[in-house]
Amino acid sequence: MVGIVCKLSEKLKLCTCSAGSVADLEDYWVLHRFVEGKNQIVIGRALLPDKLDAKVEAHNRSLLLARLNDPDAFDIDLRPRDGDRLQLTFRFSVGGAAKTISYGYTHAQGRWIEQAYDSLSWQWHHDSESFGEVRSARV
Numbered sequence: 001m002v003g004i005v006c007k008l009s010e011k012l013k014l015c016t017c018s019a020g021s022v023a024d025l026e027d028y029w030v031l032h033r034f035v036e037g038k039n040q041i042v043i044g045r046a047l048l049p050d051k052l053d054a055k056v057e058a059h060n061r062s063l064l065l066a067r068l069n070d071p072d073a074f075d076i077d078l079r080p081r082d083g084d085r086l087q088l089t090f091r092f093s094v095g096g097a098a099k100t101i102s103y104g105y106t107h108a109q110g111r112w113i114e115q116a117y118d119s120l121s122w123q124w125h126h127d128s129e130s131f132g133e134v135r136s137a138r139v
Contacts, residue, residue: 032126
């Protein structure tokens with residue numbers, strides 16, 4: 001099976017916005033703040049992510065990691081702390097079917113590093129701190 005194509009743009013910008021929730025946004029980011037002492041076990045079933053074309057996936061991962069560590073990636077001074085996590089989610093349609101791809105990052109020693117996104121385990125030790133829209137996301 002050939003993977004889905006959803007190539008991201010190097011011009012993407014992570015913006016704060018006045019949306020009521022991420023449900024109102026097509027492409028979005030969520031900052032998950034580490035909470036000392038939080039150990040809330042969440043039980044459920046994780047859905048397998050949609051698969052992208054391997055070359056597009058490699059492009060997206062490289063681009064996102066570089067862009068997140070640019071000083072102007074966000075429209076505000078986000079001030080992440082070590083242990084915070086960042087979720088980037090992109091929604092799109094292929095043949096009329098809704099698809100979602102999420103990427104995850106952890107903040108450590110002043111930089112974002114790639115961290116597999118797992119919605120359930122991220123809730124164990126983190127709270128959603130803020131969110132916003134990813135603009136100019138697609139090539």
